[in-house]
Amino acid sequence: MNKKIKENQVNWGIVGVGDVCEVKSAPAMNLVANSRIEAVMRRNADKAQDYAKRHQIEKWYSDADALINDPKVNAIYIATPPDAHLEYTIKAANAGKPVYVEKPMARTHAECQEMISVCEKAGVPLYVAYYRRALPHFLKIKELIESGAIGDVRFVEVRMCKPLVPDIITHQTNHWRVNPEVSGGGYFYDLASHQLDFLDFLFGPIRKASGYSANQGGQYKAEDIVTASFEFTKGVLGTGSWCFASGEVSDKDITTIVGSKGEISYVSFGKAEVTLRRDTSEDKVFSFDLPKHIQQPLIQQVVDDLLGNGRCVSTGVSGARTNHVMEWMANF
Template sequence: MSKVKWGVLGTANVAAWGTIPGMIKAESCELYAIAGRSLEKAEKYKADFGFEKAYGSYDELLEDEEVQAIYIPLPNNLHKPWVIKALKAGKNVLCEKPIGLNADETSEMFKVAEESGVLLMEAYAYLHSPYVESLKKDVAGGVIGDVKYIETAFITQGYKEDIRLYKDLGGGAMYDLGCYCTTMILSLIDSDVSYVKADAEFSDKGVDLATAGLIRFENGTRASFNVGMILGEDTNARFDRLYIYGTKGSIRSDVEYNQEGEASYKVYVGDEVIERKISVPHNYSLEIEQFSRCIIQGEKPHITSDFSIKNAELIDSVLEEIGY
């Protein structure tokens, strides 16, 4: 199998515990180069994970003609400038979610990708999971009838000090967690948004620590989300929920986003309860494999530009509602 030479632009935590291990597992990935704000940090990642090259600046990585694809896990406020730089340097780009701070930024980046003749995809590793594909299949197949209401939640520990707590860095619960709920909802409902109502609790620094909202779609389906960084600071506590209610039954899942290993959800139809058991591989590896196939084989990105823009527009509506 052909391999894609990957570079990683930044040494964020999500790269270390999620995406880079996924790259190592992906057969189509050649772990080629890592760039940090300092050469020392980049060299540590090179030694820890087995990159071939390390760079002490992001620009040096973009100038390396061997690099075919770049993963960008930088703080949210830095996505747009570095995505555009990478695209204009002729690199295919996988950018961590949320790709833009608003729909205008998101649209602009995809326009630059098209003009540059390279690929751009937003990184939602969980959407590549066979678990999500099974959920979508049950919904689309009418197992629970017509979907009328979807309830989602993603609540995690609070943070004493983290980039999530700073508005100028693109922090806040909606950007960090809410985007999971909105993408899940949009993956399951094939209709346009007609109404959004939301409320939030803010920190002293001005970021939303918790946000809840109601979404109505043109086909009459409703959905809710509840997200927050509000559980104990000294724990790894989290709470995930996806309940889907239809005219014939319901689906209930409490599996974590990006769950790996054995996972299951239950389908309730009348008096019958069906448990779907699914073996879930490393979602980040699936994501890297899919984007690599897009480059090598011309496959369509699993997460399209239209989907990313639609999700950004929905998040814009929520942020406008809460005054963020």
């Protein structure tokens, strides 16, 4: 593969060092070989400086343009909420620097398409942080399906229910995740995007989908329930229900893949376990240890891709498909 940066080292500049950069993502950039964090940015200068100090990073900015145009930075990680993804992707691409952007990729499919276009025009790669594509238990699911462990896949069923005010926002119903002007949607966009992207990784693109969305709890602007049906290009069918206004007794996260000879079930968020049930044998449970920095395996792929040593499986093209599917399902 051809190198996508001139240097033999990926020097990251991070735009928006908020919560996701504490453990999940950014620290891994200093652990992957031939990768390091050159500089970080946050609009609040005190918080930017504090992050840099705590993570032993020499350089910090409160201005995104200054970071993006830093001559020592040769790759940009955009870790802001989705409303800023397009703006900063355009600036990074115009500066000739590859982009790794948080999920969901943008607020709308149209914004995703613009991000892809500007990066293609500038000749820089675009990656999206759908890190389940690189985690061991999700790769085990892919291996089981491809090996024929459950025969021919018939359908997929996704169910997610969470209490009306989940712990994730600690009773802050004005959180950006439930403000469509910032996030594109509600918790469906935040959480179901991971699930749908992984299904895209397993079965290829969803070619059509339809659904219904509503706000039943009335606690914030965004939808809090979505139900949908969908079909993959390979003929596998699927249904999904995502309710973020349930009672605690209904709290559930389960995906089941049904085949002609068995089924696979797993949770998308939480313990790294995969259950295999077959017609001819006892159930098997495969358990895995998750990396401390959950994005590290995917970041390794990004670095390898940039240095010409491998390929990253999560790109702007695949990430945009997930946004498109969510719009179909939520009737946006």
